[in-house]
Amino acid sequence: MLNSIVVIIGKIVSSISSSLKLGHGSTWPGHIALSINKNFIKEIVKQNSSLKIILIAGTNGKTTTGKLIQTILEHSGKKVFQNEAGANLLNGIASSMLLHSNLLCKINYDYGIFEVDEAALPLALKEITPDYIILLNLFRDQLDRYGEVNTIVKNWQIALKKLSSKTTLVLNSDDPQIAHLSNVTPIFYFGLNDKKFEQAKHQHAVDSTYCPNCKSKLYYHTIYYSHLGDWECKNCGFKRPKDIFSTPLSTKLDGVYNQYNILAATLTTKIIGISQDSIKSALGSFVPAFGRQEAIAINGRIVKILLSKNPTSFNESLRAIKNLNAKNVLFVLNDRIPDGRDVSWIWDVDFEDYIDTFNIISVSGDRVYDMAVRIKYASKTQNSKLKSQNYNSKLKIYRNLNDAITNSVKSTPGDKTLYILPTYSAMLEVRKILIGKKIL
Amino acid sequence: MNYKLTIGWLYPELMSTYGDRGNIISLAKRCEWRNIEAEVRRLELGFKIEDLKKCDILFMGGAQDKQQSIVSHDFSTQKIKTLKRMIEDGIPGLYICGAYQFLGKYYKEADGTIIKGLGILDLYTESRGKNFKRLIGNIIIETRIKKLVGFENHGGRTYLGKNIKPLGTIVKGFGNNGDDKTEGAMYKNSFGSYLHGPILPKNPHFADLLIQLSLKKKYKQPFSLAKLEDTLEWKAHEAIANRLGIGL
Known part of the structure; x- marks a missing residue:
């Protein structure tokens, strides 16, 4: 009763x-x-x-x-x-x-x-x-x-x-x-x-x-x-x-x-x-769960979201999109409770093995600068002149996630896919922006 | 003249849990960008003492308990002696979290069990058991080279002896033990700290201090490092300070 x-x-x-x-x-x-x-x-x-x-x-x-x-x-x-x-x-x-x-x-x-x-x-x-x-x-x-x-x-x-x-x-x-x-x-x-x-x-x-x-x-x-x-x-x-x-x-x-x-x-x-x-x-007939290689069509482009929430899942997402010949990527790093408040783990991800194959690497999220620094330090040193230590010209930094998504979609050629690799709460935000509604 | 530093990374596989690899990457890149050759020497389980002796900077990170006990077994009396001599001799080093505790005299578990440390630094650590909270969160400390930011996550409370100074004082966060406002330790050119983040990428001035000390030690002359373009590093640094409501 x-x-x-x-x-x-x-x-x-x-x-x-x-x-x-x-x-x-x-x-x-x-x-x-x-x-x-x-x-x-x-x-x-x-x-x-x-x-x-x-x-x-x-x-x-x-x-x-x-x-x-x-x-x-x-x-x-x-x-x-x-x-x-x-x-x-x-x-x-x-x-x-x-x-x-x-x-x-x-x-x-x-x-x-x-x-x-x-x-x-x-x-x-x-x-x-x-x-x-x-x-x-x-x-x-x-x-x-x-x-x-x-x-x-x-x-x-x-x-x-x-x-x-x-x-x-x-x-x-x-x-x-x-x-x-x-x-x-x-x-x-x-x-x-x-x-x-x-x-x-x-x-x-x-x-x-x-x-x-x-x-x-x-x-x-x-x-x-x-x-x-x-x-x-x-x-x-x-x-x-x-x-x-x-x-x-x-x-x-x-x-x-x-x-x-x-x-x-x-x-x-x-x-x-x-x-x-x-x-x-x-x-x-299987359709992926939300944010897990979910594909969303927007302005004629395909956006694929691959939840990347810890070193292993981030590495495997990078490996998967490299095999798919990804050129445009957006990494979104948040540090809220569902993401883990410590973002140190991004230094355990093997970005060095993957980023050379991408044309545009955009970063955003609550901890956008942590991610930007990570990518900067993962880039190969071009030569020993001081000026070249400046970060990779492929790197685009967006404090605002809306701008990050809008610009990343725009810069993706019509027949190509934009790959977004977000942490958990970032994934929910990304979907909310792309689909226009909240999930939780 | 071509300058070169050998960065010794103690137990990169076992003592590396919280993104501490970032410290090695930071040191190596910041040397490379200045045209200083940086060789990273991985001192894995069973490493040779000769290899340790060749290093100009040492780094060791944190570990899970099981991994740390494996490392304990590998640290022979001879290895401890060599490391102690290098630290006493002023070879710069950075020891984070588990490694920091490990350099001390002992780690006392909540039930009173004493786990011996390497006994190189005058400090000890106590665990108060499960009923006491782990000290977790973003942290900012004041040091003699300006502020350092990071993330701490430790159950052990560390207390410093008379012969050692703290690395800094707490501005926001817990630090060594959550009570005495100290964070980390410095002894000669060695630094111990609970700061992850990892500590060096977001505190480029600290990375440069270690590089500078090593060059000075190795080439027996004062060094001033070429300035690098560090906008992103400082923005990441500021983001933590802002989060904690601290102006720089």
Whole structure:
């Protein structure tokens, strides 16, 4: 009874907040629900025991993987809902459950997919015993908020130990820290086995190239990106699991990182029992989630937005757009709470390996000058005369994001694409300007 | 005459968590732009003492706990002795966050466990445990070479001994321990600090000080560096100062 009232209040809050365009519509109702009944999530889950729950965690790729799974499941006739991208703390999960249940607290869906913030996963597992947990990767990200990668892994391991065999784990075999996670439940692994995606050397921002078992330096037979690859510890013998799922199907998504998201989604839906053919045709019709390689047409040009929120995701975005022969790029760096207030990480991005191939590099955002300095120092020194230390003539600096976008679009030839690489809050702003409406 | 500096980067893989590579890039570029050859020597796990001795400036960044324990094992008595001799001898160096703590006497964890440091600098660090907030945020300090800006993020509280001076005093932020208004430490030509950001790109005057000290030390004569065009660097610097409501 209490929960029915909570659901009613939550739905009212949600409709008011969306009709008034207040924002936070995806977290407020849940926040209120949890403050009225802190066991709200637990009780709703219990009441809907036939609802299958999929949790997705990892630094990069949660939203895209969730959307891929949703697309595949819906294609085969299942009713699926997902929490809104970014609303991945307990309040976001509670909101999503509340908005998808009726007044009797009944959720008439077959699957609920929840992306969960790295730090919130142990908390979520106290409330929910999921049917599937997908763990994608762990990279350094917002150290001011999350703390260090090792701490997150430790907390995950403790939380996973408490699960029963009801939960199936789907793990990335190519991330040593993820592959090292163990528990009593069935585990399936996905990883890459395709030399086409091989990377010659490690990027600078690499976190986990030491054995999670014995701390020795890991040997990589193949590096795919960051610390992901076919690894082995020559000291204690711990190595990438042998039995892995490694055949990605094709989609419109570019970049090696998306190969992993596709593998995770394909493997999970295969375990669920969806046929290969059905998965294949579903992926053919996949439309990227907002800001994740989303393409927007404006004045006859295509603008592609690639969320680039930490060193690894920025490196992979750069690698993907370089392969797409990008010439005009716009980097937008903000330092708000969702971006991380510390922008030091841009110095861990390997701009040096990419910027020579671009014709125009525009920068904007709250921390536009930090980004401008980064690009200045990434540029090759032309000669030793003092004047030439002046920044790259390709660099355009815009304090105002509107101007940045307008001018970048204008300077993009009609048949070319403008690539925008923003941090999280910057991505929302960019979309708002391009589409003319707010998302959150 | 052709001038050359060898920049020694201690444990670039392990002690490098918060964009600290930017400090190396800043030093190298600012040398290059002045026609001073800069060689970056990466002193990875298992490096040879001979390589360390060849360096004219040293840099070491912060690390995660696990990485730091690997580095601890690699720092043999002989390596510690060499580093100590170089620091005592006035080889300029910059040691950020984890490296700064590591040069001190010890790090005391909340449960009382003592982790020995290299014992080169007269300072120690204490962790007060999970119930105490980490010291996180943009920071600005006053030093003898004008202000420095950066971003700090540390759980440990560092206290300086009698034989060492702070790098600066807090204008806005927490600094060494959040209590005594000091930030960082200086000893001869070595500097320890909690400032990320990274510290040198947005504080070009500090980068130049390190370069100048190294040249002076190496070539045994005073140096005045050619002025560079630093508009962008200072705008990035000012952006932090403005954010904290501090005029320059």
